[in-house]
Amino acid sequence: MSSTGRTMDTRVVSEMPSMNTRSQTPPVERDVHIEISGVNKVYNPNSDEPVQALKDIDFSIERGEFVSIIGPSGCGKTTLLKCVGDLVSQTSGQILIDGVPSTEARKARRLAFFFQEDVLLPWRTVMQNVLLPLEIKGKDTSDPDIRREAEKTIAHVGLEGFERALPNELSGGMRQRVALARGFVFDPEIYLMDEPFAALDELTRRKMNKFLLDIHEDVQKTTLFVTHHIGEAVWLSDKILVLSARPGEVDHVVDIDIGRPRDATTRTTDAFHEYEDMLTEILMQDEEF
């Protein structure tokens, strides 16, 4: 286990049996996909009450890594995700995707967003919802090749046979899988996920976690995942970025040294529980949490 943090608490570290600080690990070749440097975000900067959401964020994500962002409510998790996806602009600093600004990456549709609400169009079938991003992109969605691709994506999320169903005929978990398929269909390089399973009941959420785990281990897309759920973050992630209370700063970066593939038994291991306890303790130290 390893953890680095701007405000590393030695008491927490010393309690962890096999924790090393990152400076002790030998240098390895890194393939940086997303580079966040000196990012600050202030909302309403010219008003009487500017809100500094992010402060001096330096963080990088390697290709194929699954990184979760956790932290106290309102600490800037969504803001950071939106800055990476160029849905809001940072006030200062830069975010590069493979060395190019995130604005260009968004325009080239290299990024896909997934939100808590499945935002499916209720009058469109599963197939029509999945085809929507391709339609917006100006593709001819009556093209048999495109439809085959969409069918493959629908099958990939386990919804084969539901192509003609309407959203209101599906369960919450199924609707969320349609939303995932809609993001996957244009084969983006990076998944940006903002609490995609927060509205689901615990059992469905577990199933969706396992589903995403399998997809990630299959396609290994670089993923940035915002969550409040520590267990979910540990199960899914290679690395967890913990932000401090607002203004969000990098508080800790915890590498999850649990091998893959992971399955339900992973959640019963000592290592899993140690990570859960460590992260809970880090978050509890923040008085505003």
Ligand SMILES: Nc1ncnc2c1ncn2[C@@H]1O[C@H](COP(=O)(O)OP(=O)(O)OP(=O)(O)O)[C@@H](O)[C@H]1O
């Ligand atoms: N458009 C906006 N205008 C002004 N302030 C905003 C805006 N969006 C977010 N904020 C503020 O910025 C801060 C960070 O918000 P953000 O939603 O990024 O945090 P979060 O960690 O994702 O929150 P939560 O855990 O509640 O989902 C909060 O204080 C929020 O009120």
